[in-house]
Amino acid sequence: MIGEIKIKRTTSRTIVWGVAGLVAVAVVVWMIVGSGTGGVEVEVVRTRRGPIREFVEERGMTRLPETHEITMPISGRVERIALREGTPVQKGQVVAKLVDLDIQLPVQQAQAAVDRLEAAIKRNADTTVETTALAQAQKFVESMQATVDAAKARVEAGEAQFNYAEANFGRVQKLYQSNVQTQDDLDRAYLQKVQAAVSYRQDRLVYASLVALQAATDLMPQLIRQYIDRKLLTQAELEKQRAEANVQLLAARENQRRAVMTSPVDGVVLKRFVDDEQFLAAGTPLLEIGNLDELEIEADILSLEVTRIQPGDPVEIFLGSTYGRPVARGKVERIYPAAFTKISSLGVEEQRVKVIVALEPEEIRRLRAEYQLGVGFRVRVRVVTDEKQEAIVLPRSSVVRSADGEAYVFAVENGRLVRRNVTLGLRNDELVEVVEGVAEGEWVLRSPDLTAEAGTKVRVVELEY
Incomplete structure (x- = not known):
């Protein structure tokens, strides 16, 4: 019985001390966490x-809001470009150019074509010979007309003379048959008739020849005028060719001007695409400037x-x-x-x-x-x-x-x-x-x-x- 009591007392003490420990821990925690001087650190x-x-x-x-690309203006050989990236350039400064000889030859060829056509136009415009020939032809036509008129009059006279000789031969022949005229009279009348007939035929032949010649002669002024007209047409064609040659000359000179490329602004070289001399197609980029x-x-x-x-x-x-x-x-x-x-x-x-x-x-x-x-x-x-x-x-x-x-x-x-x-x-x-x-x-x-x-x-x- 006594042993049992001791055991119970020991258990009660353990419980009391355990509770006391928990209270102490709670007090410490409250002091750390819940007191005015403690709390979670934040x-x-x-x-x-x-x-x-x-x-x-x-x-x-x-x-850059705007950059300027220098490109080949035409196909050709570009000279070596000495400018490098970062090189400052001024507006109007030469930055690249084409080989001079390649540009000068087209200009010279175009100029020669213009000069040749201008000389041809000048020669073609001179119609002095043609004008003189036309005047002479007109006078020849007039002279030929007078000759034809004279031949015609001669034909008419020859016809009258032949008619007379023929009529006279008829009268003499009748008188001869009547023994009024002699054989000599008859022969003389016949001879006159034959001569008149021959002369009349000659006059008609000459007249016909002159008329044919007149027809040809009348064409001479017309032919000369047509030749002059053709020269005028040739003149117009030459002037057209000269205009085309002048356009080609202007294009060649424009290419010569564009062959020297300048900077459009004050700036620097941003990129250099080409350095050595070489043949390039039109539009090939050379430099970029900004x-x-x-x-x-x-x-x-x-x-x-x-x-x-x-x-x-x-x-x-x-x-x-x-x-x-x-x-x-x-x-x-x-x-x-x-x-x-x-x-x-x-x-x-x-x-x-x-x-x-x-x-x-x-x-x-x-x-x-x-x-x-x-x-x-x-x-x-x-x-x-x-x-x-x-x-x-x-x-x-x-x-x-x-x-x-x-x-x-x-x-x-x-x-x-x-x-x-x-x-x-x-x-x-x-x-x-x-x-x-x-x-x-x-x-x-x-x-x-x-x-x-x-x-x-x-x-x-x-x-x-």
Whole structure:
């Protein structure tokens, strides 16, 4: 019985001491966690009033609004080009030229053709011989007409004489038969008749010949006039050929002028495509020239973000070696009206819009001097779309989004966490503006995690930002 009592006393003491230990542990935990001097240690930041900017940041590339490509004006041999990339050139400076001999020969040939045709035109225009011949032919026609008229009169006279001789022979023959005329009278009358007939036939033959000759003679002035007319046609053809030759001469001289290629602007040689002398076809590029004082930046902005950008918005420019501080400032010059599809590095199709950033000339010269900035250089641009100088701001990591999209923060009040719904304004990658929900100077958690709960007792460690 006594042994049993001892066992029970020992068990009761163990329970009492166990309870006392638990109470002690609870007191220690309360002192560490729940007392005013304890709590969960958290990192907090203090809301402050200051400037904030909202911006769109994207990669960009330097470019020139206009470059000038020097190409072969015609097919031919180009002389060796001494200019190299980066060589400064002045407007009007000779930068390339074709071989002189190849250009001079066509000009000389075209000039010779023009000279030959002008000489032919001059010779063809001289109708002195033809005019004289025409006058002589006309006089010959007149003379021939008079000769024909005389021959005709002679024929008429011969006919009358033949008729008379024939009639006389008839009378003498009758008288001879009547023994009034002698045989001698009859023979003489017959002889006169024969002579008159022969003379009459000769006159008719001469007249017919002269008429035929007159017909040929009458053609002479016409032939001469036709020859003159043909010369006039030849003259017109020669003048047409001369006009064509003059056009060829002008083309040859124009090619001679274009064979000497000059820079259209003050600038530098961006690219040299050809160096040694060689034969090239028309249109082959030789040089690319641009004015580096006109450098601008082209950035492809997501179409969802470009809606916040306006021409004239300020822009900060960063280089890879100076990321964190801008090396120059510019402004949005223009926004392209049409978007285009671009595949991202992750293989995602994106709709982007080209935005052009303009720089001041002195900024361009400084960038060229300090960073050797040229065409096609990669940069980053930060387009400031809005900004405020007096706003309540806190780190972006302090803001949490609920499942329904509501923004809130964990503030610290009397050593405990308090959930505050907030209304946000401007925001960027680092800061957000709080329009409503917290006041200036309040503590909020720097980066709340999933274990943060309202009402939790905390000890704060304030961080700067």
